Amino acid sequence: MNEVITNAMIIDERDTVAVAVEPVEAGSKLVWIGKDGEAKEVTALSNIPIYHKFAIKDMSKGDFVVKYGEHIGLAGADIKIGEHVHVQNVEDHREEL
Amino acid sequence: MDNKVMKEMTFMGYKRPDGRVGIRNKILILPTSVCASDTTRIIAGQVEGAVTFNNQNGCSQIPADQQLTMDVMAGYAANPNVYGTVVISLGCEGCQMDLVLDAIKERTNKPIAHYVIQENGGTISTIEKAVRDARQMAMDASLVQKEQFPISELIVGTECGGSDPTSGLAANVLIGEISDRMVEVGGTSILSETTEFIGAEHILAKRGKDERVSERIYQIVHDYEKAISMVGAEIREGNPSPGNKTGGLTTLEEKSLGCIHKGGHSPVNEVYDYGKDVDRNMGLVIMDTPGNDPSSIAGMVAGGSQICLFSTGRGTPTGNPICPVIKITGNRETYANMEDNLDIDASPYIYGKKTLEQLGDELLLEMKEVADGKLTKAEALGYTEMAIARVCNYM
Structure with a gap:
């Protein structure tokens, strides 16, 4: 379907994070096909291990981190586009039940 | 494939005297x-x-x-x-x-x-x-002649086991796509594995068609956790596991969202207890089953599932005595490693080589062929292991 070589993917168009599907080193391009069918890219600000998340939108501390189109946690710090998003900058939060 | 084509999709099945339609005999x-x-x-x-x-x-x-x-x-x-x-x-x-x-x-x-x-x-x-x-x-x-039936006669069971990070990225997403399509054409899809809702139950509950269904979703999760706690164990604690975290999962919500993706995006119309009779043409429903694969599948088969879609990251041989189980992986290494046991490779979605729609069409055609009689890998190899859920030790 697409000639672009991708090394990342996005699950839902509302997501603020995408997922690396190859190990990507800091300074390299992360490339994925957006839900609009267009190739997108950002520069990795840190090493991103395979299947780990990186930011595709800037997030401020306390913002929802969105994957699968749903809240998976809160930004524990300001997060920049291209930054590794994981336990070091995401806080668990239990939505009211 | 557009909706109309799928609506007109049929399979050759066995009409039973109670009015239901089977795909095996x-x-x-x-x-x-x-x-x-x-x-x-x-x-x-x-x-x-x-x-x-x-x-x-x-x-x-x-x-x-x-x-x-x-x-x-x-x-x-x-x-x-x-x-x-x-x-x-x-x-x-x-x-x-x-x-x-x-x-x-x-x-x-x-x-x-x-x-x-x-x-x-x-x-x-x-x-x-x-x-x-x-x-x-x-x-x-052997004298029963097959007849033509709409695909909406199927009650599709969904299951994931031996999961890895690709399950939530591709295989479960693909099953969710089929689940949504089954709902659109008026069939039934069952989302199972209550233990794997934990952390995302509020998201599932929002999808309940009414307050009663939403309440039931919270209830089965609560009851499951309570039963586990009575023997001194706890499900939320230590979840996601260190291995999950190394694999890239950050929070329990994220892990559970990957699992419940098998249910696509449709509203949840009903919650069934383990092994109870599931009605036809119900859209998306939930069955309260364990995360343990053979006993979860057994619950859905007892509910009337004629076919099961099973996603796996590490690869499993799982089958069932009476229900064909189609196994799907999003991990290309696993597919190469265990092709003898796995039916569908969903990894092209991860690498941008195929769209969800393309893979959805492929899986749907595979489902139709299996409904028509094609053996799954597990069937061809004679895998029939199953288990029945329990809450307590024997007396």
Whole structure:
């Protein structure tokens, strides 16, 4: 379907994070096909291990981190586009039940 | 494939006297307890198309567990992939023959025969009589002609096991796509594995079609956690596991969202207890089952699932005695490593080589072919392991 070589993917168009599907080193391009069918890219600000998340939108501390189109946690710090998003900058939060 | 094409998609199935439609034509040799299980194995080995399973339960169980066993036994006999059932009991077990027969007859009017080992001169004599009945059923079953039915007749069970990070990225997403399509054409898809809702139950509950269904979703999660806590264990604690975190999962919400993706994006119309009869044309429904694969699948098969979609990251051989299980992985290394056991490679979605829609079309066509009679890898290899859920130790 697409000639672009991708090394990342996005699950839902509302997501603020995408997922690396190859190990990507800091300074390299992360490339994925957006839900609009267009190739997108950002520069990795840190090493991103395979299947780990990186930011595709800037997030401020306390913002929802969105994957699968749903809240998976809160930004524990300001997060920049291209930054590794994981336990070091995401806080668990239990939505009211 | 657009919606209209799928709506017109049909398969060749077996109409049962109770009105349901099967995609296999098995004779079930049903052991009502562990003490009848070797006998049913010998009987099933004598007859073409006969299947059985090792029923570890059926005796020395607390009432709640005996009920789970009864529901699975009755549901298996009623599953439309079964032409008829020969029930074998020892005679003194908790799941008494008359109770089992009544439970089956409440669900279906299909052919049934039954023998109690202690009343028929022991196992050899019972085997002889039961083989004759099963042989006759197999011959009668062979006369049933297949007819054409809409794909919406299917109740699709969904399951994930041996998961890895690709499950949430591709295989479960693909199953969710099929689930949504089944809902659109008026079929039924079952989302199972209550333990894997934990952390995302509020998201699932928002999708309940009304307050009652949403309440039920919270309830089954609460009850499951309570049952586990009574033996001093805790599900949320330590989840995601260190291994999950190394793999890239950050929070429990994220892990559970990957699992419930098998249910696509449709509203949840009903919540069924384990092994209970699932209605046709229900759209997306939930069944309260364990995360343990063979017992979760058994619950859905007892509910009437004729076909099961199973996503795996690490690869598993899982099958079922009466329900074809189509196995899908999003991990290309796993597919290459275990192609003998896996039916569909969903990894092209991860690498941008195929769209979800393309893979959805491929999986749907595979489902149609399997419904038409094509053997899954697990069927071709004769994998039939299953288990029945329990809440308590034996007495």
